[in-house]
Amino acid sequence: MPADLPDYYFRTRENGALVFRIDTENRQRRLDMDQIAVVNIRNGEIKPHGDRVLSPEDIEVIEGWITDRRAVLEERDIDDILRAVDHLNLTAGWVQTRATDEQLELVTDALLLAMHDLRTVLVRKKADRLLQGDKG
Incomplete structure (x- = not known):
C-alpha cells in the first residue's frame, strides 16, 4: 500500500x-x-x-x-x-x-429583493461588456 x-x-x-x-x-x-x-x-x-x-x-x-x-x-x-x-x-x-398564500407571504419580499438586486447587477455588467465591445 x-x-x-x-x-x-x-x-x-x-x-x-x-x-x-x-x-x-x-x-x-x-x-x-x-x-x-x-x-x-x-x-x-x-x-x-x-x-x-x-x-x-x-x-x-x-x-x-x-x-x-x-x-x-x-x-x-x-x-x-x-x-x-x-x-x-x-x-x-x-x-x-403549489404555494399557499401564507407561504407566499413568507418568501415574496425576500425573493423580489434578491431578484431585483441580481437583475440590477446583471444589467449593469451586460451594459459594461457591450460598451467595451463598442470601444474594441
Missing part, C-alpha cells in the same frame, strides 16, 4: 491548504505526514512551515496544486450558478402551482 500513496497531501481549507509531505520510508514502517507549507489560494502565497526550506520540487508540486484547485473552484462556481437558475425555475413552478 505505501507505494500507492502520493508524495504530498493537501488538507484543504477555506482559502487554501496545509501541505504535508508523506513519509512511508521510516524504521517503524508507519505513515508520517510532515507539514511543510501553508498555501493561500487567493493570492498564490506559499509559506514554508516553521524553519523549513522548500525544495524546487516542493514548490513545483504546490504550484501545480494551486492551478488545479483554482480550476476546480471555478467549475464549482459555475455549477452553483447553474443550479441557482434551476432553483429559480423550480421556485416559479412552486409559486404558480
Whole structure:
C-alpha cells in the first residue's frame, strides 16, 4: 500500500491548504505526514512551515496544486450558478402551482429583493461588456 500513496497531501481549507509531505520510508514502517507549507489560494502565497526550506520540487508540486484547485473552484462556481437558475425555475413552478398564500407571504419580499438586486447587477455588467465591445 505505501507505494500507492502520493508524495504530498493537501488538507484543504477555506482559502487554501496545509501541505504535508508523506513519509512511508521510516524504521517503524508507519505513515508520517510532515507539514511543510501553508498555501493561500487567493493570492498564490506559499509559506514554508516553521524553519523549513522548500525544495524546487516542493514548490513545483504546490504550484501545480494551486492551478488545479483554482480550476476546480471555478467549475464549482459555475455549477452553483447553474443550479441557482434551476432553483429559480423550480421556485416559479412552486409559486404558480403549489404555494399557499401564507407561504407566499413568507418568501415574496425576500425573493423580489434578491431578484431585483441580481437583475440590477446583471444589467449593469451586460451594459459594461457591450460598451467595451463598442470601444474594441
